[in-house]
Structure formats: structure tokens, C-alpha cells
Amino acid sequence: MSIQYFIDLYEKNAMTEATLEEMEHFAFSANDDELFILAQLYAALGLASKAVDVVEPLLEKYPNETNLKTFLADLYLDLAEDEKVLDLLSSNEEQTDVNLLMLEADMYITQGLFEVAEEKIKKALALEPQNNLIKLAYAEFYHHIGEFEAALNLYLDLVDFGLSNEINVYERLATCYSHIGEFEKAVEQFDLSEKFFGDLTTDQLFNKGFLAFTLKQYETARKVFEKLKEVDPTYDSIYPLLSKMAFNEKDYEKTLEWVKEGISYNEYNPELFFLKASALEGLQLIEEARDAYYEALNLDPDDITSALRSNAICFQLEDYEEVIANINHYEESGLTDERFTWDLALANLKLEEYDEAAQYFEQAYPLFKKDVDFLYDYSQFLVEEGLREKAASTLNQLLSIEPTHAEARELLDNLM
Incomplete structure (x- = not known):
């Protein structure tokens, strides 16, 4: 043997x-x-x-x-x-062996002792300044600690070395460019990675698509995400972005299709339910939209936008009691917003709870005294309360901000 x-x-x-x-x-x-x-x-x-x-x-x-x-x-x-x-x-007392120095560097990196690790890498590079593997390790070190500009400069010198040794430097360059805000260059690096190293991984496809989305290159983003969907339809991060692109194009039916597919893979993503609600609003299906906003809030109780939109729909439906109940529930859960005070004032006004309305309008006035819509609501309340002089003053304040506000002008004329 x-x-x-x-x-x-x-x-x-x-x-x-x-x-x-x-x-x-x-x-x-x-x-x-x-x-x-x-x-x-x-x-x-x-x-x-x-x-x-x-x-x-x-x-x-x-x-x-x-x-x-x-x-x-x-x-x-x-x-x-x-x-x-x-x-x-x-x-390794004399520290003249490059392999041992690099092992020491790895060891210190795992312990989070980055300054010591960098010293070891520098010593190794000083011993063999033309060693591209050490340069690559140095670039990886900077990438690991989030020093992307320093990593970028090293990676740029290693492109030819990477190509000849089947090391994909382009993917790292894409990451570095994206972190320093050079999104167009990052997309170019992903293209080069695909050209020289074949199909991108699912994460690389997502990152490329997201960068294109950020650059508002929506057609490119859509193609990349749809390619990713073919490779792995369960990669659920693509569905909110595909939904947003359809929504921005006012294609509400397509938005709902993407949302439905996304929810089938991740039913706990509040963003998908928010987009569902927004698309339903676009289709004028406001009761369904309100319910979808509630679903988004159930998943993300801090989603103030869904809270405000659901209240706005309740006003459209003239369901003023629900506005008040919603706000009480939100505030008990720790969700607050200045707009709640205005909504409470308006809801109580519609319910003819004038004392409550007066209290909330007074609280809201310092917050919204430059908001034309609030001033008009407040003026209407003051008129109903018979406070004509104060109503006229508020309307004049409104018209000083927006002189062409026809309803305010008409209401003021009626007070004269």
C-alpha cells in the first residue's frame, strides 16, 4: 500500500x-x-x-x-x-515571509484589529511590491472595512491581472462605484463582468437592476429584474421595484399583477401592500385601497404615509368616526403626526362636535398657519361658529399666500 x-x-x-x-x-x-x-x-x-x-x-x-x-x-x-x-x-520574528504575514493579516481581520492587519499587509507588499495577489488582498481588505475609494484604486490596477487569472475584479469595481455614488460606472462594470465572466449571479443581477432603477433607467432595470425573475422567481426584492415602475407609468393593473406575484413569495412585505393600496386608489377603488393601507399598517405600524392616506380615504367616504378611531388607535400604538390634529379638527367639524373641533383647530393653527388648505378648512369652521371677523382675517391670510384661491375669495366676499 x-x-x-x-x-x-x-x-x-x-x-x-x-x-x-x-x-x-x-x-x-x-x-x-x-x-x-x-x-x-x-x-x-x-x-x-x-x-x-x-x-x-x-x-x-x-x-x-x-x-x-x-x-x-x-x-x-x-x-x-x-x-x-x-x-x-x-x-515569524523577522517578518520576512509573505505567506505568514498574510496569514497574520487574515487573523487580525477576523478579530477586528484592522490597523494591525493593514500593517501586516503593508509589510508583505513592501517585500514583494509586484505581487498582484497581495495587492488584491489589500483591495479586499479595504472593501471589507468599507474604504471603497481606496479599494477602487487598487482594483483598477488589477483588471488585467484578474482577466488573465479568471478573477472577477469587475464585480468588485461595481460594488465600489455604487458605494461612492458613481452609479453609471457601476452598471458598466456589471456589463463587463457579464461580458468576460458569463451570467451574473442573482445578487449581482439585483444590484445592477437596482442601480439602473436609481438612475431612472427604467427599461434597463425592468429587463434585468425580469431576467432575474426567470432565474429565481422567489427573489422577492424585485417585486416592489417592478411594481413601482408600473405605478409610475400609471399602469395600475400591471402594478397589481406585480404586487400579487410578490405577495405570493413574501406576504409580510408592507411595501407591497402600500403599492397595492396606491394602485387601487389610482383605479378609484377607494374602499379596497383603504383596506390595503390597513394591511400595510398591520405589517409596519410606523408607516405614517399609509395612516394618512387611509384617513384621507375615510374623509372621501364620509366615515368621520373611523378617522377619529384610527387616530386614537395610532397614537395609542405610538404613531404620531402633526397632520392628525388637523384631521381630528376636520372630522369633529363634520360630526358637528364643535367644541372638540375648536380645540383641535386651535392646536393645529400654529402648525399649519401657512398651509392654504388648512386655512380654508379653518375659515369654514369659523364661519359656522359665527366668528366672522376671525374668519375674514384667516381668509385674508390665505389670500396673501395664494391670491388666486377662488373659493376663499368667494367666501370672503360673502362675509362682507
Whole structure:
């Protein structure tokens, strides 16, 4: 039995429990080179602890063998034995071995000690300034800590290296450009990634589509999202964006189609229910729209826009009691908005609860004294209360803001 026997079994994916026992017996008579290969086989099989048992004695025998050190350090990392990694790497006192320096950097990155990690990378790069793998690791380091401009400068110098070594630098460039607000360049990098490295992953497709959406390149965004949908229809983040694009084009039926499909994959996304409500409003199906806004609020109790829109629909339906009940419920749940005071004033006015209306109008006035619609509502209330002089003053205030307000002008003329 030779070491080649075990290599052949591994390559044929034919390793068994019996084979592992044979490997243990073989280790007793194996030479050092064969032991190192055995350790590599153990590591490849995910048996890091067995690999460590083989490598540790070898390193004691060959303490200056860098390959053994780096291999053992990787095994310790796999076993989450960070202290052993640091102890092992600290023996690299002169710090002249690039591989060990890079392992140290990885170790410090996992511990969040980024300044120390960067020092190790810098030392490695100083030793081998033309080593593109170190430059790539440096770029990845900056990318990891969110220093995207610094990462970008390094990645740009590595494009040719990436192409010749089948390393997709374009995807990283796209990420960096998007983080610094260069969205058009980011989209271009995704195009280059697709050109040289084939189909984008689902996440890359989403990011490309989202960037196009942000740039208002809606046709591009739609095509990318629909391609993503073909690859993975359960990627539910696309449906709110597809719905928004249809809604912006006033295609409310299509909006509802996208919403329905999105909800089939994620029934807990409040944005989809908000878009459903908005589309139903566009179709003048206001009662259904109100119910959809309520569904959005059930999923996101802090959704103030849905709260205000549902109140507006209640006013259209002349359901003033529900306006008041809604606001009481929202405020009990911790949701507040200045507009609630105005809505309470108007709802109480419609219900002829004049004392309550007066109280809320007084509270709302400092908040909305420059809002033409509020001033008109307030003026109507003052007229009904017989406060003609105050009503005239409020109407004059309104007309100073919007002189062409015909209803306010007519109401003021009637007071004269």
C-alpha cells in the first residue's frame, strides 16, 4: 500500500471509514513527505483535527519550514483556535515571509484589529511590491472595512491581472462605484463582468437592476429584474421595484399583477401592500385601497404615509368616526403626526362636535398657519361658529399666500 493508493481513492470520491483506518495505520510507517500528503488529504476531507495531529510533529521536526507553518495556521483557523494561530505566527520574528504575514493579516481581520492587519499587509507588499495577489488582498481588505475609494484604486490596477487569472475584479469595481455614488460606472462594470465572466449571479443581477432603477433607467432595470425573475422567481426584492415602475407609468393593473406575484413569495412585505393600496386608489377603488393601507399598517405600524392616506380615504367616504378611531388607535400604538390634529379638527367639524373641533383647530393653527388648505378648512369652521371677523382675517391670510384661491375669495366676499 502506497500514498498513491489513498490519493486515487480521494480523487474517485471513494473514501470510506475503512479507508480512514488504513490511513491511520499507514501513518506509522510513512516518511515525512507522505505524512504531509496524508495531512492534506485529511484537511480536504474536512478532518482538520486529524490533519493537525499529523502536522504538529512535522513542524517540531522542521521548525523553519514555511509551508508547514502556513498549513498548520490554516488548520487552526478552521478549528477557530485563534490563540494557537497567533502563537504560531509570532515565531515569524523577522517578518520576512509573505505567506505568514498574510496569514497574520487574515487573523487580525477576523478579530477586528484592522490597523494591525493593514500593517501586516503593508509589510508583505513592501517585500514583494509586484505581487498582484497581495495587492488584491489589500483591495479586499479595504472593501471589507468599507474604504471603497481606496479599494477602487487598487482594483483598477488589477483588471488585467484578474482577466488573465479568471478573477472577477469587475464585480468588485461595481460594488465600489455604487458605494461612492458613481452609479453609471457601476452598471458598466456589471456589463463587463457579464461580458468576460458569463451570467451574473442573482445578487449581482439585483444590484445592477437596482442601480439602473436609481438612475431612472427604467427599461434597463425592468429587463434585468425580469431576467432575474426567470432565474429565481422567489427573489422577492424585485417585486416592489417592478411594481413601482408600473405605478409610475400609471399602469395600475400591471402594478397589481406585480404586487400579487410578490405577495405570493413574501406576504409580510408592507411595501407591497402600500403599492397595492396606491394602485387601487389610482383605479378609484377607494374602499379596497383603504383596506390595503390597513394591511400595510398591520405589517409596519410606523408607516405614517399609509395612516394618512387611509384617513384621507375615510374623509372621501364620509366615515368621520373611523378617522377619529384610527387616530386614537395610532397614537395609542405610538404613531404620531402633526397632520392628525388637523384631521381630528376636520372630522369633529363634520360630526358637528364643535367644541372638540375648536380645540383641535386651535392646536393645529400654529402648525399649519401657512398651509392654504388648512386655512380654508379653518375659515369654514369659523364661519359656522359665527366668528366672522376671525374668519375674514384667516381668509385674508390665505389670500396673501395664494391670491388666486377662488373659493376663499368667494367666501370672503360673502362675509362682507
